[in-house]
Amino acid sequence: MNGHRLTLKAVPALRLDLRGVLPEALAALGPGEVERLPIGCGRALQPLADWFDIEPFEADEPTLHLHGDRAGLARVDHIGEDLGGGRLVVHGDAGDHLGSGMRGGELQVRGAARDLAGCELAGGRLRIDGDVGAACGSARPGNLDGMRGGLLLVGGSAGERLADRMRRGTLIVAGDVGEHAASRLVAGTLVIGGALRGRHAGWGQRRGSVVWLDAAAARHWHGAPPPGYVPAQADAPVAWALMARDLLRIGADIAASPDAAPGWATLAARLAALPSRPAPARLLGDIGVDGLGEWLLPTG
Missing domain, CATH: 2.160.20 (Pectate Lyase C-like)
Structure with a gap:
């Protein structure tokens, strides 16, 4: 699917690094591949699904929505x-x-x-x-x-x-x-x-x-x-x-x-x-x- 909605599960104690998590990149992956996509958490790499609830949806173009409270998303770089x-x-x-x-x-x-x-x-x-x-x-x-x-x-x-x-x-x-x-x-x-x-x-x-x-x-x-x-x-x-x-x-x-x-x-x-x-x-x-x-x- 062209669209994905990611909702942050909790405020991370260490900063998250979301480089590489882009609309076009996610649109080219299957559901399991999106869940396993590695993101930075402090000095380690963890699966995207560890930190975000992932909901695909249909869209006219590759689209990505990020949701979460302000304190949590402010810790995502x-x-x-x-x-x-x-x-x-x-x-x-x-x-x-x-x-x-x-x-x-x-x-x-x-x-x-x-x-x-x-x-x-x-x-x-x-x-x-x-x-x-x-x-x-x-x-x-x-x-x-x-x-x-x-x-x-x-x-x-x-x-x-x-x-x-x-x-x-x-x-x-x-x-x-x-x-x-x-x-x-x-x-x-x-x-x-x-x-x-x-x-x-x-x-x-x-x-x-x-x-x-x-x-x-x-x-x-x-x-x-x-x-x-x-x-x-x-x-x-x-x-x-x-x-x-x-x-x-x-x-x-x-x-x-x-x-x-x-x-x-x-x-x-x-x-x-x-x-x-x-x-x-x-x-x-x-x-x-x-x-x-x-x-x-x-x-x-």
Whole structure:
């Protein structure tokens, strides 16, 4: 069968590692093979059926649903790692490395996620309804390249090192962001709906665009640009029109989602309003590394 519903039996004392448990992989296995599929529990490997009740069901595409209480699922790491297709839905919170290396398909979390969510995301759509921890959309530990494609949506706030070393794709955070947001950003688009809670935003940014949706947060920077950033001497109306059009389309997709959390409607409305607003003010930097990145600040 194409669909599987996994329900966590108990809160694990040791963290579980769910890498390899993907919709397409389970769809290619028989019932007994799914039950015996090894997953990590601490430093050991145990059968999937030891920790999850497994219920197959018919679906139009390879589909996997994870159920359990928030405390339990928050101790499950590597959910959706290297996902290449199909649909994976987490009904609760998720642990570390959610969607790391994801290449395609759709991964949705109806809760929060811990650290390193969407690391090195290369394709597909990753949506997290709640908050995320540190290093969302960044590089895996020891690697040099962060998010490199796809769409990553965060309905809550983000921790430190958001989009560190990001190279491509679109990352949208509805809430606040922590220290070192957009640090060492190489390319891509980062959209921030809330305020900056910490220092060193854009440190070492090379290229790419950071769009601020919150007018109050933007006015803070208008008065005193952050270290390493200077006001642009020219507008870029054509580039902004194209970017605003793309963000408008993303907002329309969010609004049309039948299972979207209530908070997404506000974000969708703010994205939809961008094309009708005046061209934003621009800051360029980080000049300390000869960076050509831009911050786009709303004017009203």
